[in-house]
Amino acid sequence: xxxxxxxxxxIQVLSALVIIGLVLLQHGKxxxxxxxxxxxxxxxxxxxxxxxxxxSKSTGxxxxxxxxxxxxxxxxxxxxxxxxxxxVMGRAPATALAPVKAPPAPVNPNAIPAxxxxxxxxxxxxxxxxxxxx
Numbered sequence: 274x275x276x277x278x279x280x281x282x283x284i285q286v287l288s289a290l291v292i293i294g295l296v297l298l299q300h301g302k303x304x305x306x307x308x309x310x311x312x313x314x315x316x317x318x319x320x321x322x323x324x325x326x327x328x329s330k331s332t333g334x335x336x337x338x339x340x341x342x343x344x345x346x347x348x349x350x351x352x353x354x355x356x357x358x359x360x361v362m363g364r365a366p367a368t369a370l371a372p373v374k375a376p377p378a379p380v381n382p383n384a385i386p387a388x389x390x391x392x393x394x395x396x397x398x399x400x401x402x403x404x405x406x407x
Contacts, residue, residue, distance in 0.1 A: 278349050285342035291335040299328045 278346070281342050281345045281349065285339060285346065288335050288339040288342060292332060292339060295328055295332045295335060299332070
């Protein structure tokens, strides 16, 4: 499939270059007036009016080839049968990875150590004083 796609690209580039060349070779509207007064165009290869018809028809044919190549590129690029290359990672074997353990929390040397709280709240409460010491 890639050989066909490459050929379409080559055809498109060549037709684009032909279009550029043909457009640059054509005479503009101002050159027709000079040919009417005998500037030598009647002695050319295609005659006085033959070159303009030949060039414009050739440009039209090259433009049609260019558009056909463009449509062929779009069709071949959007075809459902083409496979998508997933790259290097897509061809790697699927292996089960071990879960990553979280690193231990960093120890702050300036931290104040936490005091341990008593297990029951009754043990932490002072005993009620019933008599006043003398």
